[in-house]
Amino acid sequence: MNILWVLIIVGLVFIKYVKDNVGINSNVPPFDPINQAEEEETEEEEFEEDSESVQEQEEPVAVESIPTPTSTPTPQQPVTERFDKTPQKQVERLFGIIGKPLEHSISITYFKKKFRAEHISADYRNFEIDSAEELKTILQENPNLCGLNVTIPYKQDVIPMMDRLDESAAQVGAVNVIKVVRNEGKVELVGYNTDAIGFEESIAPLLEDRKKALILGTGGVSKAVKYALDKLGVESKFVSRNSSFDILGYYELSPSVMDEYSILINCTPVGMWPDSDKCPDIPYAYISDKHLLYDVIYRPEETLFMKKGAQNGAIVKNGYEMWQRQADATWRIWNE
Numbered sequence: 001m002n003i004l005w006v007l008i009i010v011g012l013v014f015i016k017y018v019k020d021n022v023g024i025n026s027n028v029p030p031f032d033p034i035n036q037a038e039e040e041e042t043e044e045e046e047f048e049e050d051s052e053s054v055q056e057q058e059e060p061v062a063v064e065s066i067p068t069p070t071s072t073p074t075p076q077q078p079v080t081e082r083f084d085k086t087p088q089k090q091v092e093r094l095f096g097i098i099g100k101p102l103e104h105s106i107s108i109t110y111f112k113k114k115f116r117a118e119h120i121s122a123d124y125r126n127f128e129i130d131s132a133e134e135l136k137t138i139l140q141e142n143p144n145l146c147g148l149n150v151t152i153p154y155k156q157d158v159i160p161m162m163d164r165l166d167e168s169a170a171q172v173g174a175v176n177v178i179k180v181v182r183n184e185g186k187v188e189l190v191g192y193n194t195d196a197i198g199f200e201e202s203i204a205p206l207l208e209d210r211k212k213a214l215i216l217g218t219g220g221v222s223k224a225v226k227y228a229l230d231k232l233g234v235e236s237k238f239v240s241r242n243s244s245f246d247i248l249g250y251y252e253l254s255p256s257v258m259d260e261y262s263i264l265i266n267c268t269p270v271g272m273w274p275d276s277d278k279c280p281d282i283p284y285a286y287i288s289d290k291h292l293l294y295d296v297i298y299r300p301e302e303t304l305f306m307k308k309g310a311q312n313g314a315i316v317k318n319g320y321e322m323w324q325r326q327a328d329a330t331w332r333i334w335n336e
Contacts, residue, residue, distance in 0.1 A: 092121040094144045095334065098135060098158075099151035102126045104272050104299050107149050110327055122146075132157035139180070139187060147334040148178040152269060155220025162191040169193040172227045174220030177330050192333055195224035198326030199296070200231060206292055206315060207232065213263035214239050216280050218247065221296055222267035234263065239282075250281050258286035264309075266295040271303040279304035289313030298323050 097107050111124040127138050132154045139145060150158055155174040159165070162175065169175050175191035182188075213229055213236040215222050222238065229236045243249030248257070264282065271279045287293070293309035296319035306316040 091123045092144065093146045094123050094125065094142055095147045095149075096125040096127050096138075096145070097149040097151060098127045098129055098132075098138070099154055100128050100130065102128045102151070103274070104297075105151060106299070106323070107327065114331075129154075132161070135161060146180050147330075148180070149330060150176045150178060152219065152221075159191065161189060163188045164190045166190065166192040168196055168227070172196055172220075172224045174223045176220065176224070176326070177333055179333055179336075192330075193224055193227075194326035194329040194333070195221055195322070196228045196231075197329045198322040198324070199225050200228035201325050202317070202319075202321040203228070203294055204232060206294075206317060207234065207263075210262045210290075210292055211235060212261045213237075213265060214248070214253075214257075214261045215265050215267055216282070217267035219267060222265075225265055225267055225296070237261070253283055253286075255283075255286050258283060262290050263292045263294070266293075266297065266303070266305050269297070271295070271305050272297045273299045276300045277304065279308060284308040284312065287312040287314050291315070292317075295319060296322060 095111060097105055099105070105126070108124050108126050111122075114120070115122045115124070127134075127148075129135070129138075135148075135158060138148075155176055158175050158178065159169075159173075162169075162178070165175070169191045172193045172195075174193055174195070176195050177192040179190045179192065180187060181190060211234055213234050215225055215229075215236050216239050218238050218240050226236050226238075238247045239250060239253065240247050241250060243252065264287075266280050268280060287309050289312070291309065291312075291314040293306060293314050293316045295303045295305050295317070297303050297305075298318050298320040301318060301320070302316075303318065306318060309316045
């Protein structure tokens with residue numbers, strides 16, 4: 001009997017010892033479902049308050065305020081759409097330009113802007129090609145192509161591909177505009193030259209009593225310039241690196257020659273962007289205030305050729321007005 005009481009007492013002491021030690025040493029409070037729910041509710045309220053505070057601090061960003069990446073050209077990096085075979089947006093009429101390089105050309109910008117402004121269902125593309133023969137491929141792959149501009153170096157190369165030549169193109173011996181005439185499955189190419197129109201109209205007001213001109217270069221545009229000068233009654237002579245009986249060499253530009261010819265027209269690509277630090281190799285020291293220096297290049301706006309002429313008092317002009325006038329004439333031809 002005494003042993004039973006001893007065991008009971010030992011058991012009670014052990015239970016009390018366990019309870020006392022758990023209450024003292026445990027850092028975890030006993031689980032209380034009511035307190036736990038209240039704590040969770042408090043945490044949720046605090047989170048919502050924090051979220052509202054963040055939303056109040058952050059202003060919404062308008063879509064318009066986010067700068068959109070763009071490839072719009074600066075004067076040093078004009079826009080160029082390379083000739084490729086990727087699917088294009090289908091429009092009623094397609095126009096374009098062929099040449100190489102095309103970085104300098106502003107035709108694509110001009111015509112795309114015109115189409116948008118006048119709500120014309122048309123598009124304009126750059127076709128940078130390695131050979132004039134690729135014109136055939138362009139025509140085959142673009143059945144809605146209605147017209148093309150032609151720039152360096154293909155203004156003469158495309159002539160054999162024309163079915164007909166306008167009178168101006170035939171006399172100039174260069175084509176800078178092609179009209180694509182489609183009739184019952186047949187395609188006819190008609191060549192024109194609007195460079196002569198643009199040049200004649202832009203230089204006429206500056207001639208005054210100047211009657212002799214040196215044309216630097218012998219390419220397609222130089223022939224259009226000569227054609228226009230002939231119409232204006234201005235005597236002209238070509239200048240080239242390769243001289244002949246009717247072409248002066250640059251080395252032949254003596255003081256007397258420079259004095260005799262008071263108009264100098266740069267029809268070469270020398271000085272065109274991106275090689276804006278170059279200019280035709282003429283003796284600028286012989287330029288005076290009686291001279292007129294005309295550069296058919298329009299990018300950059302002021303070429304080194306023009307700068308050197310202006311430094312000696314000459315009147316200078318770039319080719320932008322010429323380009324503008326020929327572009328207007330081109331659009332009239334395409335829509336006749």
